[in-house]
Amino acid sequence: MAMRVEAVIxxxxxxxxGADTVDxxxxxxxxxxxxxxxxxxxxxxxxxxxTRVVNLLKEMQGxxxxxxxxxxxxxxxxxxxxNNNKYEKNEAIEAAEAQIASLESKIDQLxxxxxxxxTLISETTAQLAADKEELEKATAIRQKQLKAMHQxxxxxxxxIENLKAAIMVLGKHHAAFPQVSLLGWSSHHKKGxxx
Numbered sequence: 001m002a003m004r005v006e007a008v009i010x011x012x013x014x015x016x017x018g019a020d021t022v023d024x025x026x027x028x029x030x031x032x033x034x035x036x037x038x039x040x041x042x043x044x045x046x047x048x049x050x051t052r053v054v055n056l057l058k059e060m061q062g063x064x065x066x067x068x069x070x071x072x073x074x075x076x077x078x079x080x081x082x083n084n085n086k087y088e089k090n091e092a093i094e095a096a097e098a099q100i101a102s103l104e105s106k107i108d109q110l111x112x113x114x115x116x117x118x119t120l121i122s123e124t125t126a127q128l129a130a131d132k133e134e135l136e137k138a139t140a141i142r143q144k145q146l147k148a149m150h151q152x153x154x155x156x157x158x159x160i161e162n163l164k165a166a167i168m169v170l171g172k173h174h175a176a177f178p179q180v181s182l183l184g185w186s187s188h189h190k191k192g193x194x195x
Contacts, residue, residue: 031063
């Protein structure tokens with residue numbers, strides 16, 4: 001019965017302190033429950049239930065202070081991390097934006113260069129087609145000239161062969177004529193003209 005009275009007093013004290021608004025974590029609840037159980041089950045006759053509640057509240061205050069300090073330390077670490085991370089991210093964003101501007105400028109330059117090269121390619125292709133056509137015409141003309149020259153050469157060789165045959169035939173039929181070298185005759189004939 002005394003235990004129930006102490007529990008009721010403890011609950012009343014907690015309700016009076018606004019314990020329902022305190023954010024108590026699950027592990028902290030277990031710790032506090034064990035502490036309350038020890039305090040309430042204690043066989044110390046010198047402690048009155050109010051003293052036990054007060055001591056229990058002091059312990060709760062110490063535990064909450066310790067947790068508040070841990071939370072504050074964690075908050076400072078996280079705030080520092082957030083600030084550092086924010087600074088780094090802002091720097092990264094600025095660098096990325098500068099790089100984007102640089103790359104956009106380069107894209108514009110390369111697009112202009114690409115258009116220039118396309119124009120040059122089309123002009124070169126047109127010039128190449130014209131050169132091929134001119135080469136084909138020149139090749140056709142050269143082939144005609146080669147055939148004509150080859151025919152003239154064949155005609156010249158045939159004429160030489162005909163002349164040799166004619167000289168041999170004339171030489172056999174006209175054996176009475178002295179053998180006069182054509183070269184000798186022509187050189188003798190040239191000397192006579194000079195006089």
